[in-house]
Amino acid sequence: MADDLQLRSIFLSAVGGQGGNLLAEWIFQAATFDGHRAQAVSLPGLSQRGGATSFYLEVAAGTDRERLSKMVFSQHPVPGEVDLIIAQEFLELARLLQEGYSSPHSKIVASTHRVYTVGEKTPAWDGPVPPETLVAAARALSGEFVGFNAVELAQKNGLDELAVNAVLLGAVCASNALPISEVAYEKAIVRVGIAAEMNQRAFELGRRFVESGGHRSVESSPVEPWEDFVVARAGKLAGGLRPGFRELVTPLPGRYGQSLARLLGEALWRLLDYQDMTHGREFLETVQEVHDLDRSLRPEGPPQLTEIFAKGLGTWMAYEDGIRVAQLKTRSERFDSIRSRLGVRSDQVYEVREFLKPDAEEIYAILPTWLVDPLLALGPVRRFLERRHFPQHPRTTSLRGMLRLRMLLLLKPFRRSSWRYRKERALMRQYVLRVKDAAAVDYRVACLMARTGQMVKGYGDTRRKTVRAVDRYVAEILAPLIAFDQGYPEGRYALTLKVGSHCRRLIGKDDQGIDEAVVLARQLIERARSVSYQELLAQAETLRG
Secondary structure (H helix, E strand, C coil), rough: CCCCCCCEEEEEEEEECCCCCHHHHHHHHHHHCCCEEEEEECCCCCCCCCEEEEEEEEEEEECHHHHHCCCCCCCCCCCCCCCEEEECCHHHHHHHCCCCCCCCCCEEEEECCCCHHHHHCCCCCCCCCCHHHHHHHHHHHCEEEECCCCHHHHHHHCCHHHHHHHHHHHHHHHHHHCCCHHHHHHHHHHCCCCCCCHHHHHHHHHHHHHCCCCHHHHHCCCCCCCHHHHHHHHHCCCCHHHHHHHHHHCCCCHCCCCHHHHHHHHHHHHHHHHHHHHHHHHHHHHHHHHHHHHHHCCCCCHHHHHHHHHHHHHHHHHCCHHHHHHHHCCCHHHHHHHHHHHHCCCCCCCEEEEECCHHHHHHHHHCCHHHHHHHHHCCHHHHHHHCCCCCCCEEEEEEHHHHHHHHHHHHHHHHHHHHHHHHHHHHHHHHHHHHHHCCCHHHHHHHHHHHHCCCCCCCHHHHHHHHHHHHHHHHHHHHHHHHHCCCCCHHHHHHHHHHHHHHHHHHCCCHHHHHHHHHHHHHHHHCCCCCCCHHHHHHCCCCCC
């Protein structure tokens, strides 16, 4: 081939319904405008909304027209031989990386926003793939990674999220990954003719953002100054709570360090918004107990136990009840978000209808204990209330519907005397004791136990199921494993940590996960009668999450 002959292969990973075909067409047309030969192929995929789709393009550039005309294009990308990978969504990029399409000579241009898969949304916890993992993989498996949240960038600049394609096209232009001029890209947008004006703006936005190095500042994620953090969180609280919030959070960095202080600050403003100052102080006092224990066990290094425990306790202390649901559903910010998301103009009328299905416990649980206890003591009444639901469909855009929910907020000052509060407080005390008891065994086991605080999720029957699952996890999995490991001090609780972590992931998958986890733990301990500890540990190492 002639020295100036260039062939560039482009693999576009898209999401059905988000215009991947349009982005491929723009690149094809732009290449043609610059006098290059190009080919675009739509590969098999799920083109319906939300499905995975992909497109493969090749662009040949050079002055030898005869050679260009004889060039034969491939119909499919070759792993390790792709020059440019474009990803509309971050996990779709991960699929291509997993299949080996990227290499050290590849460039990647990707939007880091997520459209969560069913597999990520189904587990009760630990479902979504950590973004740090995806970023690390993209950097390690490419020559250059240009990644930023294109949806967020578009929306911050008054554009619809469908403008992401054009934003990415601008990023491709700025990356110089293809022998295509800026003018050719702009002409392609005009020729295709779909929302040309908006897409031209989005193209220019993406191009300037990458050329100015904006994507690098996003990747580095600069830490928000502490004072700005405090001001921003205080601004989200009712005026009367703001001085108290500042009083509570001001000493946190000096006491716990910046990282843990931010976590506690986030939890505090949520808990103050959820209840009051007393609720926030109780949270800090309990965290301090565990922090003292943490420092006594591990004087040096990050307080990992305290961090995990604080996340679990903060989640637990903001449990959802009817009062909290009413608080969240009647906020003005919620309606602003709905109007923005749906594009409702100020002169348009819209309706919001809630679909609520509280069971009996969700209703009587917000009432005082002195009223509920005598009723539940009556067998016929208790049996009547079991499994009963009371569907509600208030229109929160109407005065009547809004008042129905707002009236529940009158019970907020009396939440501490409610039947549900007493029940949740007992569970929280049990959680604290479990963590302290585990800390007496081993620091890492204590961290594993502390993670159970985030295993309790949801409301109504879902929450009751997860509470029961945690109880079984502790009693039927962790306790037997700890007892077994204590007979092998040289193992340093390796079996407990490995099997306990795996079982926790099993439980998060679905309702049957706890049964699978219990059976697995029992089987492994039973095998100990016929194999050595090291053989048993080797078998445990083969477990998959």
